[in-house]
Amino acid sequence: MDKGIKNIVSKGKIQQVNVKAEDNGAKVVVNSVAGDNLKLWIDYELRGDNLMIGEVKFKDSSTDTELPWFSYMPKDGESLIEVSMDRLVKKVNIEFQVYKRDALFDMTSASFHELDKKAQQELKEKFEKNKVATLTVPIMLDEKIFKNDLNTLVLDDKEVKTKIGIKRIEKLELSEARSRVFSSLISEEYDMIKVVNPKLIDESGKEYSYPISYENVAVDNRLVMDLVGGINSINGLTFKCDGIEYVNKKDRYLTIDLKNKKVEDNGLGVKLIEIQGNKITLNSSQKNIQFSLQAENENGENLELKGMHMSHGSGNQELDFMQLKGSKIILKVEKIEGCVTEGFKMKLVE
Incomplete structure (x- = not known):
């Protein structure tokens, strides 16, 4: 529960x-x-x-x-x-x-x-x-x-430098149900996907992590994390995580040219293996890459994906679409194996 x-x-x-x-x-x-x-x-x-x-x-x-x-x-x-x-x-x-x-x-x-x-x-x-x-x-x-008993803390200068940019914790909203952490990544080169295993730790050492199995995902380098509530004292409150999953902005989208049967130049080493009906097989043997189930063509039309199947031995990934329309398919990269920063710890309240 x-x-x-x-x-x-x-x-x-x-x-x-x-x-x-x-x-x-x-x-x-x-x-x-x-x-x-x-x-x-x-x-x-x-x-x-x-x-x-x-x-x-x-x-x-x-x-x-x-x-x-x-x-x-x-x-x-x-x-x-x-x-x-x-x-x-x-x-x-x-x-x-x-x-x-x-x-x-x-x-x-x-x-x-x-x-x-x-x-x-x-x-x-x-x-x-x-x-x-x-x-x-x-x-x-x-x-x-x-009853408005929400404890809101606006934080100043609570940031840490990582290899992908500056990670900031900007605000906390604390209640019995949730501890809501507002954060951002300041980076011109990278997109934040999510924070790995985030926790708030109180002065006694008690940890407040995600309450159930879901994880919050970043949008436009802003991320709100809903952690377990019930923090009784903010004294000595610390934020800790095991790193930040990220992707380079220039590699965030992958374009497949259906007409010329190729993948446009990308920094991920992804190649087109074949197009068969409404199925596209890609190879990303250099890295394990996960794509969003939301895709679109060059006209901005949404294309429904029935599923994705990865063959870990060969590095091939089969994308099964409801229907391929247009001359180009644009995929959004959701995760790249190994693209995660080191973990860090940040004291939020003295």
Whole structure:
């Protein structure tokens, strides 16, 4: 279980709600809400014959505008929705999109992308036909949760020089649920991908790392890391990591010329082996390279990748597209084996 919710419950930041909404044979009951300024957990029940939640949206009830909150739906047999947000809103409408369950809807994203366009469209249409209701549950957060007890620390001159540039820790937001670390990389030559095994360490030596298995990824050399919360004292607080994964900016994108059947000049040693139907085989025997599943052509059109398969012995990598369109394919490099700085330690608070 996420350590954040354990901290929240132990501090009594849980609100019994017991609000329900029902329509067309579907019923949703929100039993309780737990959380603080950085994270919410919603305990709910869905009642009805063979139903499922397809999507959950959040709206500010005072303006009826959708909030940029992101929810993680629970696995079967679990009932907690985890919500990440940029800020708390006191009065929230939670919209549950309810559908009639079908075994076809249980397929993974990868399996969905293996379907042809016609089959994908048919599945989408079936999903919409199976919609039962939109159930709206109004919630007013009480002072246990809505109370603004977020500890925000703006940091000055907290930086370390690495071989790829200056790594800065700019701000901390500390709550019981999360310890949010705002950071950046100052570099004209390199892009930061992620920070490896980041931790905050308090004066007693207790470590606060990622609460569950996910990792935060950098965007435009800025990275916000959501670590375990519950830091009682900021005295002597230290940041530590095992390094920064990076890629050279000039190698961030790889262009495949379909017309001339070649890979354009790159510093990664990647070569084109063959193009067969909608499959492209590359060789990167010098380095193990991972590409994003998001690709595009020279016209900026998105190209869907069904999957990527690496043959570690030969260094060949097969990219399986839904459909190749255009004369050039542009791939984004997400990781290069061995491109990681040394770890470092930085004292944030004396």
